[in-house]
Amino acid sequence: MAHSGPTPRRTGAWVLITVLVLISILGTLIVPIYARSSPYIGAFPFFYWYQLLWVPFVAILMAICYLISTHGSRRGSGQVPPVRDGSGEVR
Amino acid sequence: MSINWVSFSILLILFAVVAFVGFAATRWRRAEDMLHLNEWGLGGRGFGSFVTWFLLGGDVYTAYTFIAVPALVFGTGAAGFFTLSYTIMVYPIAFIFLPRLWSIARVHGYVTPADFVRGRYGSRGLALAVAFTGILAVMPYIALQLVGIQAVLTVMGVGGSSSNAFVKDLPLIIAFLVLAAYTMVSGLRAPALIAFIKDTLIYVMIIVAIIYIPMRVGGWHHIFGVADTHLKATNPKTGKPNGSLILEPAGEWAFATTALGSALALFMYPHNITGTFAARRRNVIRRNIAALPAYSVVLGLIALLGYVALATPGVPGQVKAHDANAQLALPFMFRDLFPSWFAGIAFSAIVIGALVPAAIMSIAAANLFCRNVWKEYIRPNASDREQTRVAQTTSLLVKLGALCFVLFVNTTYAIQLQLLGGIWIVQTFPAIVAGLYTRWFNRWALLIGWAVAMVWGTIEAYRLPSPGKPGTHFGASADTLPVIGHTVYIGLTGLVMNLIIAVLLTLLFRALKAPEGTDETQPAQFVADPEPGAPPPIPVIAGVGHETGLADSG
Numbered sequence: 001m002a003h004s005g006p007t008p009r010r011t012g013a014w015v016l017i018t019v020l021v022l023i024s025i026l027g028t029l030i031v032p033i034y035a036r037s038s039p040y041i042g043a044f045p046f047f048y049w050y051q052l053l054w055v056p057f058v059a060i061l062m063a064i065c066y067l068i069s070t071h072g073s074r075r076g077s078g079q080v081p082p083v084r085d086g087s088g089e090v091r
Numbered sequence: 092m093s094i095n096w097v098s099f100s101i102l103l104i105l106f107a108v109v110a111f112v113g114f115a116a117t118r119w120r121r122a123e124d125m126l127h128l129n130e131w132g133l134g135g136r137g138f139g140s141f142v143t144w145f146l147l148g149g150d151v152y153t154a155y156t157f158i159a160v161p162a163l164v165f166g167t168g169a170a171g172f173f174t175l176s177y178t179i180m181v182y183p184i185a186f187i188f189l190p191r192l193w194s195i196a197r198v199h200g201y202v203t204p205a206d207f208v209r210g211r212y213g214s215r216g217l218a219l220a221v222a223f224t225g226i227l228a229v230m231p232y233i234a235l236q237l238v239g240i241q242a243v244l245t246v247m248g249v250g251g252s253s254s255n256a257f258v259k260d261l262p263l264i265i266a267f268l269v270l271a272a273y274t275m276v277s278g279l280r281a282p283a284l285i286a287f288i289k290d291t292l293i294y295v296m297i298i299v300a301i302i303y304i305p306m307r308v309g310g311w312h313h314i315f316g317v318a319d320t321h322l323k324a325t326n327p328k329t330g331k332p333n334g335s336l337i338l339e340p341a342g343e344w345a346f347a348t349t350a351l352g353s354a355l356a357l358f359m360y361p362h363n364i365t366g367t368f369a370a371r372r373r374n375v376i377r378r379n380i381a382a383l384p385a386y387s388v389v390l391g392l393i394a395l396l397g398y399v400a401l402a403t404p405g406v407p408g409q410v411k412a413h414d415a416n417a418q419l420a421l422p423f424m425f426r427d428l429f430p431s432w433f434a435g436i437a438f439s440a441i442v443i444g445a446l447v448p449a450a451i452m453s454i455a456a457a458n459l460f461c462r463n464v465w466k467e468y469i470r471p472n473a474s475d476r477e478q479t480r481v482a483q484t485t486s487l488l489v490k491l492g493a494l495c496f497v498l499f500v501n502t503t504y505a506i507q508l509q510l511l512g513g514i515w516i517v518q519t520f521p522a523i524v525a526g527l528y529t530r531w532f533n534r535w536a537l538l539i540g541w542a543v544a545m546v547w548g549t550i551e552a553y554r555l556p557s558p559g560k561p562g563t564h565f566g567a568s569a570d571t572l573p574v575i576g577h578t579v580y581i582g583l584t585g586l587v588m589n590l591i592i593a594v595l596l597t598l599l600f601r602a603l604k605a606p607e608g609t610d611e612t613q614p615a616q617f618v619a620d621p622e623p624g625a626p627p628p629i630p631v632i633a634g635v636g637h638e639t640g641l642a643d644s645g
Binding site: 017018020021024025027028029030031032035036037042043044045047048051052054055056058059061062063065066069070 | 169172175176179180182183184186187310311312314315336337338340343346347350351374377378380381382384385387388391395
């Protein structure tokens, strides 16, 4: 209801973003996935390195989401100002 | 305990630098009229990606990260790592709704979350509930900052050894007064500028700590080994093991629900919403969310330092000698292992890392009081100047309220203060976040759901004693749910209760054709991205006007 006339491309982008966001959340929300000690990396039990590794992974997923959101929107929302100097059009 | 003068001098010097920057900040991005609430309370709403990243990071990573989290890991082991899971989940959640909140706030010139609720539902009552919750929930969170500062001062031997209560807390009170003074003068500009210094100190401290200390202590194999032995040992007070190195199946529900509840709560806190509103453009928010997990890495590494402290000879003994105050573990370790000059830098990082968020939190609570209580109920015609004066005074009163939490809520783990705040603030989630997407919910249904969850959550939290200390209150924040038989974070149980009531009552009120209240927002405004040059508060009135729309909501 909130979007006035979403284009199919925009809807597709948001479906993708939703999936990536869900993956980011469920990765550490479902605790039984990682509440175990092996395999170890060095001295670190799985429980610790899994969570630590998940941080940069989520950062990458969020960066992808950001790129999709700036790319997918057409009405200037969440977007870098499209025209800089008036001499030419961006997109 | 004697004072180490090298460490203490460094702390004093850095503290003086911060205080100077705090007062000088009023000249930064100088405004025409500092006494306008947009200026004092939102730094002119002109912060770009870089400043916003520091400001939001400054909000999110506080004494919670440097004192409370390692203390919990030191005391209970794996259970303390819910904090890492929470800081991982929080950004994806915020990615979804935060830009909408920013847009609608920018279009209508909202300063607080309660402003949005009032505009969206046309309900002064619901807005007051949101404002009240924000002010209340921020107090234990500020209290946690004060506990963190206290821990550092105790370990440094400053004041803490005196039996006179006033002398004992004098350094804390001085730090507190300087904080209050520069907050009043410079508003949000002060913490935004100090956040640069704070984060630099923190990154230096953590990089050195995580490389240097484990080597000194004997390597990670040794550290995990010692931690495992210690956690498996039986605690004489509870008759159970201290904790575990790997989360036990029995603790999984508490772990996951506390992490999720905290993540849902974080961006409901008024200070985090303030940090968001101060951003210049909409895309600043999403771009930042991709960069903010850098702070989560820091949190994870600091949490691990809780184990390192367990394996540092002498530290567990000293903690035990100080009333088993686990909050002292990390400062003791720094004092014993770092050269005193670097210990001074590390202590400064912790103290400044507590002062910055305390300033931002008190400013946010002051904005709430000023806009949604003072102007709404007491002096509707208050000028901008008067509003700012009121906000300045409130920022001081909120800090005094926090001091009461320090004195009266005495828990084994300081993290309980933050979890208590979370139990309260997460109850505003339905009104704020659902409101960003739909007007389906009835305002009275939301208000009743909020009230029931607030009262229930407070009683539940009050009933729970600290582990091994029967008769204490607010000592834990997760309790067994009768139906499913698992331990669940009270904040999350309350939220579910809140939502169920809101849905059922909305259906009821709709059946009764109860008045809906006016909505001054329009769908397109939730994705708008006004130019930064445009004067921020342009009241866009949709349908019924700002003032007349209130008449029917009482």
